[in-house]
Amino acid sequence: MFRGIRPLLRGSTYTGALFAYCGALASLPLLPLAALPALAWPSAPTGVRLALTVLVWSVLIGLIGLARTTRRVLIACARRMLGVPLPDPVRRGADAPAEGPDSATGAGADHWRTPLWLLSQVALGWTGAQSGVLLLAAGLLLPGGWAGAEAGLSVRGWSLRPESGWQSWAAAGCCLLFAALSCLAVTGALRWLAPRLLGPSSAERLARAAERERSLAERNRLAHELHDSIGHTLTATTIQAAVAGEVLGADPAAARAALRGIEESARTALEDLDYVLGMLREERVGAAPTRTLADLPGLFDGVRQAGAVVEPELSGDFTRVRGTLSRAAYRIVQEGLTNALRHGAGGPIRVTVTATPELVSLGVVNRCAPGARPVPDAFPTSGHGLPGLAERVRLLHGEFEAGREGPEHWRLGVRLPLRLPS
Structure with missing residues (x-):
């Protein structure tokens, strides 16, 4: 049992989740710019305008990932906050290996790995942040002694109102546990993606x-x-x-x-x-x-x-x-x-x-x-x-x-x- 909860006691689990949350926060300045096309199309349905905003927002995030400096910064941060051993990207120069007949396809796939990482980090960051904040708030507010006699939580028509004190404390403990599990899930997903999207590309391995x-x-x-x-x-x-x-x-x-x-x-x-x-x-x-x-x-x-x-x-x-x-x-x-x-x-x-x-x-x-x-x-x-x-x-x-x-x-x-x- 202790071995099963050991990852929840490690600080690296929460620094990894913090890395994802920082990516989500860093994408916020792009949101007003991404909303401009939707604002210029007021007659469109709300769902279409929302989808257009998300699409433009994703494109802007991906464009930032095309810069080589972005990749170097992400690799350094992933090494520090995720604990994943990632080598520095190889500098392209005169000593780069000659390209073969399939190099164009491989280079194109490698070129888009950093944007895919950024999009994944932002998506996991927003998902983990929303679920984590919600569960953490529930864990703190559900005990009746903290939120009054009618303690409970309502989100979009769903409500949780324990009837007795011990039920409130049990529900609060479960919410806190699930908040920690959400951090573990986000960190695990990033650690799985890091070698595949931030690790050496085929050209870098050849070099x-x-x-x-x-x-x-x-x-x-x-x-x-x-x-x-x-x-x-x-x-x-x-x-x-x-x-x-x-x-x-x-x-x-x-x-x-x-x-x-x-x-x-x-x-x-x-x-x-x-x-x-x-x-x-x-x-x-x-x-x-x-x-x-x-x-x-x-x-x-x-x-x-x-x-x-x-x-x-x-x-x-x-x-x-x-x-x-x-x-x-x-x-x-x-x-x-x-x-x-x-x-x-x-x-x-x-x-x-x-x-x-x-x-x-x-x-x-x-x-x-x-x-x-x-x-x-x-x-x-x-x-x-x-x-x-x-x-x-x-x-x-x-x-x-x-x-x-x-x-x-x-x-x-x-x-x-x-x-x-x-």
Whole structure:
């Protein structure tokens, strides 16, 4: 029993009803304007004039609901007074999703949801206010001690006049209970309508889904960038530190060169790390550190400072390679060199980069470590190292291969088209 009356004891039940009553009161200033057509037609029957007034009044209320500001205010009020979790409407702009063949019908239906909400709120407000005030007045006036010996209530020919004192108090209690139930009914109806009329429209849901996809893609890209940059730097600096420790006494100049390489690599990695962390925290950060094919000589120098031998073969016009593709190609070569340093068996590392009018070919060949096995043809959709590299290449519509080349060498090969397939 207590569970059944629990909603009647909640303040949110009555704030929801107050929300409906406020909508009804807010529509009152439109009533004189809505009555003008009826006043200009004095010969019409009373019922027709009343229906015309209600019709014009409804149209005026609906027109107010067409404003975007009205929708935002209603959503904020519904969240506060009804306790319904409604997201803010998506702002329309350049990032809105493209419209499909059925978008006109969907957009028209969504366009009229706010006017329908306003009309429903006003109708429920007036109905609930009239019934609530009537029942509340009956509950206060029916007890004989408050309204005299002939206590009773008459409305439009209907009368309620209890004959004894206990009947008056019982009727008053029932009236107060029904007044509370009317508030509960109004609030329940508004809570049911709010997600359907004030909730996200189909276009807003598509926009939010597109925004989530863009955010996920950006986070995945940042994860790849962080893995490529920090992973390469840690590998190179570890080897450089080992080299510096070995030659510190015998060749101080070589040790100092290795330490300078560690300093430069760490500074570069910190720039990448600051940028990625700023993006993850949604802070305003500067431009992303951009390294392209033109920066490959510096990458090779860093690897040489780690004690490796790099034999580059660069050919073609790298200016033909656009920014995004050039940055991706740099990261691919960087990952190949990192894997060669980390898993290779020493010896020279051959790097070939060829740019033609149609594509960019990248190759990294190093001596194979004992026990190395060919890479499977199918890579997971996410991961680090070679799986992440394969995913990056596929997103660029390129070709990826990694595996043995002869009995002693490992080869990473990538082909990236300069133009996306139509």
